[in-house]
Amino acid sequence: MAGMNDRAQSGAKLTAGPSAQTRRVMSGCLREFVEAVVSGEFAEGSTLPVEAALLDRFAVSRTTLRETMQYMVAQGLIRSRPRAGTVVQPRASWNMLDPMVLETAMGRPQDASFYWALLEAREVLEPAATRLAAQSSDNSALMKVAEAFDAMAEAGGRESEDWSDSDLAFHTAILQASGNWVFAQFGIAIRAALLTSFRKTNRASQSFDEAIAMHRAVMEAIRMRRPDDAEAGMRALIALARHDLEAALAAEAAAPAALGKETP
Amino acid sequence: MAGMNDRAQSGAKLTAGPSAQTRRVMSGCLREFVEAVVSGEFAEGSTLPVEAALLDRFAVSRTTLRETMQYMVAQGLIRSRPRAGTVVQPRASWNMLDPMVLETAMGRPQDASFYWALLEAREVLEPAATRLAAQSSDNSALMKVAEAFDAMAEAGGRESEDWSDSDLAFHTAILQASGNWVFAQFGIAIRAALLTSFRKTNRASQSFDEAIAMHRAVMEAIRMRRPDDAEAGMRALIALARHDLEAALAAEAAAPAALGKETP
DNA sequence: CCCTCAAATAAATACTATCTTTAACTTAAT
DNA sequence: ATTAAGTTAAAGATAGTATTTATTTGAGGG
Numbered sequence: 001m002a003g004m005n006d007r008a009q010s011g012a013k014l015t016a017g018p019s020a021q022t023r024r025v026m027s028g029c030l031r032e033f034v035e036a037v038v039s040g041e042f043a044e045g046s047t048l049p050v051e052a053a054l055l056d057r058f059a060v061s062r063t064t065l066r067e068t069m070q071y072m073v074a075q076g077l078i079r080s081r082p083r084a085g086t087v088v089q090p091r092a093s094w095n096m097l098d099p100m101v102l103e104t105a106m107g108r109p110q111d112a113s114f115y116w117a118l119l120e121a122r123e124v125l126e127p128a129a130t131r132l133a134a135q136s137s138d139n140s141a142l143m144k145v146a147e148a149f150d151a152m153a154e155a156g157g158r159e160s161e162d163w164s165d166s167d168l169a170f171h172t173a174i175l176q177a178s179g180n181w182v183f184a185q186f187g188i189a190i191r192a193a194l195l196t197s198f199r200k201t202n203r204a205s206q207s208f209d210e211a212i213a214m215h216r217a218v219m220e221a222i223r224m225r226r227p228d229d230a231e232a233g234m235r236a237l238i239a240l241a242r243h244d245l246e247a248a249l250a251a252e253a254a255a256p257a258a259l260g261k262e263t264p
Numbered sequence: 265m266a267g268m269n270d271r272a273q274s275g276a277k278l279t280a281g282p283s284a285q286t287r288r289v290m291s292g293c294l295r296e297f298v299e300a301v302v303s304g305e306f307a308e309g310s311t312l313p314v315e316a317a318l319l320d321r322f323a324v325s326r327t328t329l330r331e332t333m334q335y336m337v338a339q340g341l342i343r344s345r346p347r348a349g350t351v352v353q354p355r356a357s358w359n360m361l362d363p364m365v366l367e368t369a370m371g372r373p374q375d376a377s378f379y380w381a382l383l384e385a386r387e388v389l390e391p392a393a394t395r396l397a398a399q400s401s402d403n404s405a406l407m408k409v410a411e412a413f414d415a416m417a418e419a420g421g422r423e424s425e426d427w428s429d430s431d432l433a434f435h436t437a438i439l440q441a442s443g444n445w446v447f448a449q450f451g452i453a454i455r456a457a458l459l460t461s462f463r464k465t466n467r468a469s470q471s472f473d474e475a476i477a478m479h480r481a482v483m484e485a486i487r488m489r490r491p492d493d494a495e496a497g498m499r500a501l502i503a504l505a506r507h508d509l510e511a512a513l514a515a516e517a518a519a520p521a522a523l524g525k526e527t528p
Numbered sequence: 529c530c531c532t533c534a535a536a537t538a539a540a541t542a543c544t545a546t547c548t549t550t551a552a553c554t555t556a557a558t
Numbered sequence: 559a560t561t562a563a564g565t566t567a568a569a570g571a572t573a574g575t576a577t578t579t580a581t582t583t584g585a586g587g588g
Contacts, residue, residue: 024541024578050568061543063327066570070331074338074362076452082550082569092440096449097361098338114445120396121446128388176356181378182385182454185360188340189453190446288549288570314539325572330541346540346579 029058030068034104037077037088047085048078075101097189106196112249115200118193119245123238125186126171127231133177134222134230141177142223148173149219158208164198170215174234177222201244214240293322294332298368301341301352311349312342339365361453370460376513379464382457383509387502389450390435391495397441398486398494405441406487412437413483422472428462434479438498441486465508478504 042048049057055065069086072078075095080086096102106114133141151166171194175187214237221230306312313321319329333350336342339359344350360366370378397405415430435458439451478501485494 026541052568063330063544064542066327067331067334070334071338074335074364080569083552083567084550085568092448093452095453096445097453100338117444117446120444124388124392132384180381180384181360182381184356186450188357189359189361290570327573328571331571344540347538347581348579349539 025060026064026067029060029064030071030100031104032058033068033072034077034101035107037072038101038105039108042088044088044090047087050085071100077101099192102192103196106192115197115245115249118190118197119238119242122241123235125183126174126238127234129175129178129180129183130218130222130234131227131231132180132183133174134225134227136179137177137222138179141173141179144173145170145177145219145222149215152215153212156208158211161199164195167198168195174218174222197241197245201241201248211240289324290328290331293324293328294335294364295368296322297332297336298341298365299371301336302365302368303372306352308352308354311351314349335364341365361457363456366456367460370456379461379509379513382454382461383502383506386505387499389447390438390502391498393439393442393444393447394482394486394498395491395495396444396447397438398489398491400443401441401486402443405437405443408437409434409441409483409486413479416479417476420472422475425463428459431462432459438482438486461509465505465512475504 036042048054051062051065055062058065058068060068069078069080073080075098076089076093077095078086079089094101096105133145137145148166148169152163152170155162155166157163168191172187172191175183178184214233218230218233218237221227221233300306312318315326315329319326322329322332324332333342333344337344339362340353340357341359342350343353358365360369397409401409412430412433416427416434419427419430421427432455436451436455439447442448478497482494482497482501485491485497
């Protein structure tokens, strides 16, 4: 029967998946497919090609394609019914909080307003979550915050990848420590967006010592059960992030290339 | 993408989330499987049975099972690697905002703290989003708010399903109108949770006229570009929701469940 | 006795082929 | 013109087999 597999799955290796899991074959198809939707190649509201055509387009098997599409259905990108075909859902119903979708969307030239909106939301959410954490966090949650803080201190400088990672861990740990499942979920869902944002802004920052001091202040305020101080400290932290983002975007505007070689 | 371009979305189907329908065979398997995980039959951190055993357990084909599992991978419920097997991820990494997961989780005896946390989050998010809407919403977004309001008025009474639906539409429309993609996403993601909450609380409320008046006040404040009033109005609205929730939970405690005789 | 590296192996991953169900479209009869 | 029945295209579901991957295990060397 199916014995001779005469189709070579040529070069499905370009996964280069920086994020955690699934650097497998299917994820390549998924990435490509999501990219095609996000980029508008398959426009919102349009019916996309029949299965057979997609099979050819992505050079994968039926099973793999269906698994891929199931993932996309799960994120509200597409919706398919027998005979009617599969249609791309309106953008408003996409789950942009899904790491895969978000990452793909951020892979393309990013509108600056994306980052401003994220910051705006953080200004609302994080101070509130920090206040809650100061009021009612348990010990184990507090320990995670402390761990993240130590990792930041050890990172040595703000330009390193370690700093970005532990910075993310710090903020996520606080959201978790709030004890409110909605805030905690927000932290998980928004990982990809935060990390991208952190990478962008931290690069543009100078003051390692000051940043460390501010983070420590927030942690201490939570530990000492001082909600007002904790909330204020987080506000200050995000104000710093806002300042950094301004600087980063300004620098980007000044030198749009940034493809490696610096011209001193 | 930052535009979060919300097209006409003609039809106004109000299809509740991505996994709304799909009453196919697979969804039965998915529901059952998610239920098994949420209920703890497959405990967090444990390795679940091999594919063959699951095939037998759920009585579906391999393809169907794999599509099901792919959906669950997408929501962070499970994670599988060759040879190592499939393990249930820690609860903290589950995407509770997914309608399917949330619905299943809420199908079981619900901890009251679930609703309190949701309300707590709304108290933080919605006033802020409403303020933004008053500052910068465009006409089409405003129109959606008005449409939802009209639907509420027409619903006639607070106990009807129509009221719950349009109440949800009202709040979702405001989150959309904020122009911030994070808030808008929150609205989409939290649909299921909000709807369940609405259904619970609206039942316990008496004051239809007052509720309508308060909603109108918020809408007018947005339309008139008065951020302070809009924000205050939304706070009042959520305060009412808090009051209703207290009443609903109290009533529930007094007469636990509608299924079967109780001897207090 | 412990460490390293390579072969065996168990589990998920991927592919092909075929049958079933659904619902949009077509056609025919009222 | 409207409705009802039949046709058919597309997705949905199943079966069987081959391929990858990473854990185990076992042999050889330190």
